[in-house]
Amino acid sequence: MSAVLAVLTSDPNLLRCQLHRLEGQVAIQAEPRANTVGVGAYADGEVLLRRLSSDVGLTMAALAPPQESGALLFHEGKLPVGQSLEENTQPFRSRSWLFAHQGVLQGFERLRALLLEELPEFLRWSVKGSTDSEVAFAHFLKRLRDKGRIEDPRLEPELAGALLAETSRELDRTAAQAGAARTSTLNFVATNGRILVATRWGEAPLYYTRLEGSDRCEVCGITPTTPETQPAVMAHRRQRAVVVASHLKRTQGWVELAQGTTLAVSEDLQVRHLPAA
Numbered sequence: 489m490s491a492v493l494a495v496l497t498s499d500p501n502l503l504r505c506q507l508h509r510l511e512g513q514v515a516i517q518a519e520p521r522a523n524t525v526g527v528g529a530y531a532d533g534e535v536l537l538r539r540l541s542s543d544v545g546l547t548m549a550a551l552a553p554p555q556e557s558g559a560l561l562f563h564e565g566k567l568p569v570g571q572s573l574e575e576n577t578q579p580f581r582s583r584s585w586l587f588a589h590q591g592v593l594q595g596f597e598r599l600r601a602l603l604l605e606e607l608p609e610f611l612r613w614s615v616k617g618s619t620d621s622e623v624a625f626a627h628f629l630k631r632l633r634d635k636g637r638i639e640d641p642r643l644e645p646e647l648a649g650a651l652l653a654e655t656s657r658e659l660d661r662t663a664a665q666a667g668a669a670r671t672s673t674l675n676f677v678a679t680n681g682r683i684l685v686a687t688r689w690g691e692a693p694l695y696y697t698r699l700e701g702s703d704r705c706e707v708c709g710i711t712p713t714t715p716e717t718q719p720a721v722m723a724h725r726r727q728r729a730v731v732v733a734s735h736l737k738r739t740q741g742w743v744e745l746a747q748g749t750t751l752a753v754s755e756d757l758q759v760r761h762l763p764a765a
Contacts, residue, residue: 489692489734490565490578491518492588493551494677496684496753497699497729500556503529505707506699506729507548507560513697513742515735516546519566524577527562528586529553530681535581539573559679563588567619575617580625582614583639584680587628589621590734591673591690594663596620603627603662628655628678645683649752649762652676656689677732686732687750695742696732696751698759701725728757 493514497506525540531553540550542564551562563578579588593599603623604612611626611633631651632638656674663672673690688694703712705724714721730753736742745751748764 489518489673490522490563490590491516492590492675492677492732492734493560493562494588494679494684494686494732495560495729496679496757497558497727498757499723499727500530500558502723502727503557503560504549504552505705505724506727506731507552508705508707509699509702510731510733511548513737514548514731514733515737516548516551516562516564518735519564522564522566524567524573525564526577526579527551527553527560528579528581529555529557529560531555531557535584535586535681537579537581539577559586559681559684561586561588561677561679563590571618576619576622578621580622582625582629585629585632585638585678586680587621587625587676587678589624590675590677590694591692593620593624593659593674594668594670594672595666596623596663599662599666603659606630608633624655624659624674624676625678627659628652628676631655641682643680643683645685645752645754646760646762648678648680648683649685649687649750649760652678652685653687653689653748653750653762653764656687660689675734682755684730684732684753685750686745688745688747690747692734694732694734694745695736695739696730696745696759697742698757699727699729699731701727730757730759
């Protein structure tokens with residue numbers, strides 16, 4: 489099963505520090521034979537995507553973008569032989585949105601043509617790869633577009649979360665109507681750099697936690713005895729973040745999302761649970 493990790497932080501300058509704090513908590517190499525590793529972040533209003541090598545041991549430090557960023561989305565997975573790594577590596581990007589999917593849509597090969605046909609032409613042509621994940625992303629974007637909110641900087645996280653959950657439910661319903669014997673695993677995580685939404689659909693777990701300010705940072709060399717006259721000290725004490733992850737090294741301090749539940753995180757890091765409809 490592929491791995492996802494998302495971070496929304498209050499201080500873009502300290503994203504690297506937040507990732508370091510997760511080193512002993514989150515597992516980012518869940519698939520022994522992974523061949524796709526991607527990470528997305530933001531810089532000066534632009535979305536930046538990087539593909540990382542799957543041949544070396546990954547660390548949290550390797551995920552940190554070279555520039556400051558208020559949000560990060562990481563995905564590690566395995567593609568079948570013959571599928572393009574360039575076109576199919578997650579996270580996927582459209583305008584300001586980043587999207588990652590953990591799991592599989594049952595019977596996707598039979599459903600692909602139907603699902604593409606349901607999309608408006610501009611989204612249909614935007615699907616370059618061959619995965620169920622990219623098609624799922626396009627269906628989420630369709631719902632945002634139908635509301636006229638794809639690029640709305642005031643988009644409410646509750647609405648984005650509800651549309652993400654609706655996407656997972658409808659895709660699974662379509663698969664069931666086409667004869668799928670099992671529930672699809674459709675754990676989706678999406679961010680536009682301002683808000684973060686995640687939904688769990690299926691048996692694979694999805695977790696989240698809050699990171700509060702700290703008086704310690706190995707990255708910056710800060711300890712409880714570091715003088716408060718140093719600007720970095722107060723910045724670290726004020727920093728906060730919300731983190732979503734699929735694979736943990738330890739679960740203490742983390743909350744597992746219930747099946748069908750959606751997490752909606754606002755720009756000021758307020759967290760809401762949206763129950764299954």
